[in-house]
Amino acid sequence: MPMVDLQHGRAVAGIVVDLQQRLAAKVGRMAEFLVMPRLRVQQAMENDEIDVRCYVSPNWLNSVHARYIWSLPFMTQRDLLVGADSEALQPEQLRNHRLGTVLGFTYPRLQPLFDSSQIQREDARTQDQVLLKLSAGRYQYAISNELSLNWFNRHQPPAQQLHALSEVSSEPVACIIRDAPDVPTKALLRAMVQMKQDGEFEAILARYR
Known part of the structure; x- marks a missing residue:
């Protein structure tokens, strides 16, 4: 969190869940969330197992299959040095x-x-685990995105909150959509544009700040 809340292996809440559910509804579809290890996602894309993948930046990928099209960004992620x-x-x-x-x-x-x-x-498996280990004194510094840091701090007493020391990077974050006859690719891309114009991206993000 706040990107995704996993309960018993299912994605049940969070920014990515809210975004993709709203996006699917706009094109008359239901969103089915696949939960898999991060390192297997690229293979799943190459096998056409994923129709829409949100919360991704071109700089985070080793390669993108030619059958996928980028949407416009729905947020900017700031990675911070935290202590x-x-x-x-x-x-x-x-x-x-x-x-x-x-x-x-x-x-x-x-x-x-x-x-x-x-x-x-x-390394830790999740961003939340990274921050928990920092708070427990396992190390003095960590890297965290701004949203995760704010989410962590809202559940901590003031004396135990962590601090942003500097910005490490800033990346536009978007979705990639499989361009295939069984996917409403153009409708999804248009829906993303409409959501941005209507302020829906900001409304989703505001719920988790």
Whole structure:
């Protein structure tokens, strides 16, 4: 959360769920959510198992199958360097620290620091787990997107809230839609444009801030 709430292996709530349910309704379809390991998603796309994938940026993918078309962005994701203290700090200033990161996520700005062993990655399966480990003192710093940090802090007492120290990257986030006869691709792309014009993206995001 706030991107998706998984209960017993099912996606039941969150920004991505709300967005895709609303998008499906606009084209007269029902959204069926597939929950799978992050590293298997690319294979599923190559096998045409996924019609719509939201919450993705071109810079996060190694490749995109030619049969998929990008929608317009529905939000901008800001990735932040986060710590328990509030003193401003850039990742390049860190030396010999373990940095909380999400398994399978790429961080282009930080990769040279990882490659040179200036910083050590410590992966967790989810963004929430990264923040929980930071709060528990398992490491001093972590990378988190802004929405997840705000969601985490709203459930913490003021003295235990985590702080954004600097912005690491900022990426437009969109959906990719399979371009095939059995998918209403053009209708979905038009629906995304209409949702943006009507303020529906901002309304969904506002529920989880």
